[in-house]
Amino acid sequence: MQIAIPIFNGFTALDAIGPYDVLSRLPGAEVVIxxxxxxxxxxxxxxxxxxxxxxxxxxxxxxxxVVPGGVGTRxxxxxxxxxxxxxADVHPGTQWTTxxxxxxxxxxxxxxxxxxxxxxxxxxxxxxxxxxxxxxAKRVVERxxxxxxxxxxxxxxxxxxxxxxxxxxxxxxxxxxxxxxxxPEPPHDTGxxxxxxxxLVELVMSALKAEDEKAAELHxxxx
Amino acid sequence: MQIAIPIFNGFTALDAIGPYDVLSRLPGAEVVIxxxxxxxxxxxxxxxxxxxxxxxxxxxxxxxxVVPGGVGTRxxxxxxxxxxxxxADVHPGTQWTTxxxxxxxxxxxxxxxxxxxxxxxxxxxxxxxxxxxxxxAKRVVERxxxxxxxxxxxxxxxxxxxxxxxxxxxxxxxxxxxxxxxxPEPPHDTGxxxxxxxxLVELVMSALKAEDEKAAELHxxxx
Numbered sequence: 001m002q003i004a005i006p007i008f009n010g011f012t013a014l015d016a017i018g019p020y021d022v023l024s025r026l027p028g029a030e031v032v033i034x035x036x037x038x039x040x041x042x043x044x045x046x047x048x049x050x051x052x053x054x055x056x057x058x059x060x061x062x063x064x065x066v067v068p069g070g071v072g073t074r075x076x077x078x079x080x081x082x083x084x085x086x087x088a089d090v091h092p093g094t095q096w097t098t099x100x101x102x103x104x105x106x107x108x109x110x111x112x113x114x115x116x117x118x119x120x121x122x123x124x125x126x127x128x129x130x131x132x133x134x135x136x137a138k139r140v141v142e143r144x145x146x147x148x149x150x151x152x153x154x155x156x157x158x159x160x161x162x163x164x165x166x167x168x169x170x171x172x173x174x175x176x177x178x179x180x181x182x183x184p185e186p187p188h189d190t191g192x193x194x195x196x197x198x199x200l201v202e203l204v205m206s207a208l209k210a211e212d213e214k215a216a217e218l219h220x221x222x223x
Numbered sequence: 224m225q226i227a228i229p230i231f232n233g234f235t236a237l238d239a240i241g242p243y244d245v246l247s248r249l250p251g252a253e254v255v256i257x258x259x260x261x262x263x264x265x266x267x268x269x270x271x272x273x274x275x276x277x278x279x280x281x282x283x284x285x286x287x288x289v290v291p292g293g294v295g296t297r298x299x300x301x302x303x304x305x306x307x308x309x310x311a312d313v314h315p316g317t318q319w320t321t322x323x324x325x326x327x328x329x330x331x332x333x334x335x336x337x338x339x340x341x342x343x344x345x346x347x348x349x350x351x352x353x354x355x356x357x358x359x360a361k362r363v364v365e366r367x368x369x370x371x372x373x374x375x376x377x378x379x380x381x382x383x384x385x386x387x388x389x390x391x392x393x394x395x396x397x398x399x400x401x402x403x404x405x406x407p408e409p410p411h412d413t414g415x416x417x418x419x420x421x422x423l424v425e426l427v428m429s430a431l432k433a434e435d436e437k438a439a440e441l442h443x444x445x446x
Binding site for chain 2: 017021033040047121151161170
């Protein structure tokens with residue numbers, strides 16, 4: 001079974017690596033990190049480089065796709081973009097089409113979420129609605145063969161759910177959860193829009209806005 | 224403030240990327256991914272390549288180090304190994320010396336955990352004790368300026384704690400937690416040795432053993 005994770009400059013590392021570290025432990029799964037052009041892709045901050053080993057064009061019939069998000073999605077939200085074309089092309093043949101964070105914007109741009117309930121990073125719900133999806137405030141949303149996850153860290157929860165669907169049983173998901181010792185103890189209870197006080201939401205919104213502006217600037221420099 | 228994350232072939236991606244994605248959001252933090260020899264390092268499965276941008280020798284006075292684990296640690300647990308030497312050399316000058324998963328074995332080999340309470344992946348507690356530390360069954364253990372975290376996913380919890388120590392307040396840790404939407408909903412409650420049924424522990428132990436044997440084989444082929 002082939003599981004393809006497309007990456008691009010400006011992706012959020014944990015969006016991709018959370019699911020990667022769960023799914024690469026699934027016996028029989030071949031995880032492929034791919035990109036429009038193979039080679040090194042840098043995360044949104046530019047601080048981390050991850051290798052895309054294969055071209056999208058070489059990954060023609062993946063069984064599962066996991067599309068990460070990040071400010072870099074802004075560079076791909078248009079018809080004709082190679083990532084959007086690839087998602088639209090491979091989706092009919094997948095067993096599962098999934099996304100983490102603003103990766104759902106790319107699924108929406110590819111026409112997969114028209115009128116479909118889906119989730120994304122809490123700060124991007126409006127953007128998701130503008131692309132035709134029906135955003136709902138849940139961490140993992142499964143509709144037919146499409147599973148979308150909320151912001152960044154939620155990809156771990158989504159991938160464990162996916163393992164359960166792929167194997168048709170709880171055992172392997174439980175084993176992988178134990179393998180990655182996923183017994184989270186977040187130091188605070190401020191991890192979602194619904195739980196965080198308004199002033200904290202404001203603070204994070206302005207940081208995200210600044211990051212997005214910086215990304216736009218980097219894009220204009222053709223990073 | 225410089226935060227160094229050393230990586231090596233056979234590291235576990237999430238051990239490094241969980242903390243990276245938290246710490247790279249801290250204003251004023253410069254996160255540096257480094258290795259004995261700069262360049263691409265592959266994870267334990269060989270499936271994912273991450274770039275080390277700087278040589279350890281160029282990172283002489285990091286304020287914080289975060290040492291990930293993975294089966295690849297087995298190739299570095301000896302005096303004279305460049306990673307062990309670097310950890311021992313920079314530790315006296317750090318504000319915080321931290322590890323995730325079996326990264327604590329490397330701290331121990333570097334002489335930092337002699338008689339000190341620390342944690343590691345649940346399956347490596349005995350190995351940690353053999354290196355002179357005092358393993359305890361906690362997800363994040365803080366002793367003086369040394370913070371060790373349990374298996375793989377625990378690095379996210381550790382890094383949020385670290386942000387709180389670095390900033391001296393809760394606000395930034397809470398904001399980053401909201402930024403990465405860290406409001407975990409693990410599908411099962413089997414994520415720790417203490418919570419998992421014995422047959423699940425057996426299953427995971429044999430998978431880890433197989434992985435370790437495969438890593439030993441790859442090492443003998445000089446991956």
